[in-house]
Each structure stands twice: as structure tokens, then as C-alpha cells.
Amino acid sequence: MMRSPRSAPRRFSTVLGSLLVATLLLATSACGLLGGGTEESSGSRPKVAATLMTILDSAPLRWAIEQGYFRAAGIDVTPVPAESGQVGIVKLQAGDADVAYAGDVAIISAVATGGLDLRVIAQAAMAGPETMWIMVRDDGSVPTVADLAGKRIAHNGVNGVSHMLTRAVMATHKVDDSTVQWTRANFPDMAGLLARKEIDAALLPEPYIMPATKQKLKPLIDPIKGGGFEQSIPTGSYVVTAAWAQQHPAEIAAFQRALRRAAAEVTSKPEIAQRLAVREMKVDAGDAQLMKLPIFPLTPSAVQLQRWADLMHSFGVIKQPVRMSDLVIAPPPDQ
Known part of the structure; x- marks a missing residue:
């Protein structure tokens, strides 16, 4: 901890000490928002509620919460259980969650047919062969x-x-x-x-x-x-309302930064997802070792998500085309 320097004049010492404390608090807060430190108290970090399902798509989110990556990025993420992506979107609209996990099809349906103004801030997972x-x-x-x-x-x-x-x-x-x-x-x-x-x-x-x-x-x-998808297809993403996105760009950047860190680790160390499946999803330990994990994207891809929008339009599930590039919020360039 830094201590205020002492000098003979008490008034000068008091003023200088106050300035140093204020500077230290500002620097600590800035470090949290930039992902550079974790020393600030939990009361100083914005709180973000995110819906969570008991599927492997959620492994990076669970890992980021457990390892404190969101706190390191400057936000406190609280998990909100949801039985399905549709339920997650309902919780989002009701104000019970700030970020919702949902299947990409449900997200596109909510936008195209439900009239909801949503933004994709991260892809949770993509399904590959035999997943x-x-x-x-x-x-x-x-x-x-x-x-x-x-x-x-x-x-x-x-x-x-x-x-x-x-x-x-x-x-x-x-x-x-x-x-x-x-x-x-x-x-x-x-x-x-x-x-x-x-x-x-x-x-x-x-x-x-x-x-x-x-x-x-x-x-x-x-x-x-x-289904004719060749090697992979997006399965789920994290969304926020457009209004929340406009008001909370720093929180979104922090969420993206922490989730990307966790996704990279879960991808490189499959045993992380296996342990989470055993503990959180009650999967047998032997079965967990045989699972084929989904792909955990590091950044959201409007091109990949557009495949769903085009398929849904061709099936008549949505009446008007949806341009996913209008909905995806890309991480800042430094991420």
C-alpha cells in the first residue's frame, strides 16, 4: 500500500495525502475496467446478471466466473439459471438479466418475429461433427x-x-x-x-x-x-438489449475480454469442461472423458451467424431477411 509522505507542515501533508489516495483510487478503478488488476472492492465493480443453462456451451462462462476473470476485467457477473434460451430472453426483457444465453435460432426469431432489439456480444459455442x-x-x-x-x-x-x-x-x-x-x-x-x-x-x-x-x-x-452443415454450425450466443448495449459499452467490452480468455483456456484444456460437466451437469466422470466438446469461438462472427438467418428465412420461420452484421457487437480492436 502507498502511504502519504510526511512533511513538517500538517496542512500540506493532509492535502497531499488526500490527493494521493484519490489518485490511487482512480488508477485502481481504471485498471479494473482495462482488465489489468483485481484489487478493487466488489462494490466498485458494475454488476452484470447473465443467464446460464446446464449445457456445455456454458463451460467458458462458468470457468470465467469461477476463476475470477470477470472480476479481473472489472465487472461482477452473477449467474441466473434458465431452462432454455427462450426463457433467457424472457428474463432479459423482464429485467431479471442483463446478458442472456440463447440458441442462435431463438435469438434470430426474437428479433425477426418478436420485434426485440437485441445485440450479440459473444458467441458461446459452435457444434462440430459428433457433438x-x-x-x-x-x-x-x-x-x-x-x-x-x-x-x-x-x-x-x-x-x-x-x-x-x-x-x-x-x-x-x-x-x-x-x-x-x-x-x-x-x-x-x-x-x-x-x-x-x-x-x-x-x-x-x-x-x-x-x-x-x-x-x-x-x-x-x-x-x-x-443436415448439410459440413463441419460446424453456431449453436448459441450471449445477447443484450440494444438499449443496455448503448448504456454499458465498458461492461460489454469487459464481458467479451473475460469470456474470450476463458474460452481459450477451455479449448486448450478439455479437462476443464470435463470437470465442469461432472460437477455442474452430474455427468459420470468416465463419460465426461469421452465427450466431444463443442467449438468455443473467441470472437463473434456475423458471417457464421448469417447461415442460421438465411436457413430460417428459407424455411419460412422468419418472413423477412435478417442481416446479422447489424446485430453483432465486435470486441474493441485491442482485444
Whole structure:
């Protein structure tokens, strides 16, 4: 700690000490906003509430909170549980969260059909090959993609990522999805519903694939390759309202900086995501080691997100095209 220098005249000493204390406080605050230090008290940092789902997309966010990366960047992030991306967006609009995780499809739908003015500040994850599967029972009830017609299929939200990916697979294989009996369910519950024959198929992401195989369920098709997406497709992003973005540019930059740091670490050290899956998502430790992790982007890409907007427009889910470059807030150049 710096101490005020002493001098004979008490008045001069007092004034000089006050100036030094004020300067130190300003410097410490500036260091927090610039990500250069963590010594400021929690009361001096802006508080940001961010929704959180129990899926692997959230691994970098969980890691950034746990390791204090947000505090180091100058903000206090509080997690707000949400069952789905749609619920996250509802919490955002209600003022219960400042930042919401949602599937990219749900975000685009909210903007195009819900009239919400949202901004994407970070991509959470992208799905690569074998990071998701459409699962069915191992009883021959759905032997091929063609047999999905007329079946009961679960998704995590109407026009959400799981819903749209399943539709894309069926469209690629020329299967009519208008006869499907769609059912909304949370990802942790889907394997049980499938095993109990309450549904016939469900798209499951990690970390729910390996546990599902222990319930006599099996993969039917990889929706990334089977849906015509080649190597990857964005799955989820973090959004804020346009009004909040205008008022809180420093908080957004801090969030982006900390999340990027965490994403880089989780990518280079898969064991981090594995430990989080065991602890937070109750995944068996052995299963966690076999998981194929999603891709954790370091910066948001309007080009990648545009693929969803174009697909949704072609499916008629949204009536007007959406230009994602208008919605994405890029990190500052120094990031």
C-alpha cells in the first residue's frame, strides 16, 4: 500500500495525502475496467446478471466466473439459471438479466418475429461433427431418418436450435416434418422420456449423449453432417438489449475480454469442461472423458451467424431477411 509522505507542515501533508489516495483510487478503478488488476472492492465493480443453462456451451462462462476473470476485467457477473434460451430472453426483457444465453435460432426469431432489439456480444459455442446426435431407442422403432415422419420428437424450444437442426436433417433427406408430433422438453429430461417411450426421437447435445446410450438409446444421425452443415454450425450466443448495449459499452467490452480468455483456456484444456460437466451437469466422470466438446469461438462472427438467418428465412420461420452484421457487437480492436 502507498502511504502519504510526511512533511513538517500538517496542512500540506493532509492535502497531499488526500490527493494521493484519490489518485490511487482512480488508477485502481481504471485498471479494473482495462482488465489489468483485481484489487478493487466488489462494490466498485458494475454488476452484470447473465443467464446460464446446464449445457456445455456454458463451460467458458462458468470457468470465467469461477476463476475470477470477470472480476479481473472489472465487472461482477452473477449467474441466473434458465431452462432454455427462450426463457433467457424472457428474463432479459423482464429485467431479471442483463446478458442472456440463447440458441442462435431463438435469438434470430426474437428479433425477426418478436420485434426485440437485441445485440450479440459473444458467441458461446459452435457444434462440430459428433457433438450432437438425433437419438432413438435401440429397439428398431426408428431405423432410418425416413422413419422420423409421423413420430413424436422432442426439442428444447419451438424454432430453437434443436428444433431447426432436426428439421434441417429431415429436409436434407426429403422427409416431411409436417406430420411430426413435436414435444418440448429440457435436455436433461429427453433421454428418460425416450427410454420410457413417451417420445420416439430427440436431438441431444453433449454432455447427455453418453448417459443416453446406457438407457438402450442409440445415435440415428449426426445433425451437423446429416443436415448439410459440413463441419460446424453456431449453436448459441450471449445477447443484450440494444438499449443496455448503448448504456454499458465498458461492461460489454469487459464481458467479451473475460469470456474470450476463458474460452481459450477451455479449448486448450478439455479437462476443464470435463470437470465442469461432472460437477455442474452430474455427468459420470468416465463419460465426461469421452465427450466431444463443442467449438468455443473467441470472437463473434456475423458471417457464421448469417447461415442460421438465411436457413430460417428459407424455411419460412422468419418472413423477412435478417442481416446479422447489424446485430453483432465486435470486441474493441485491442482485444
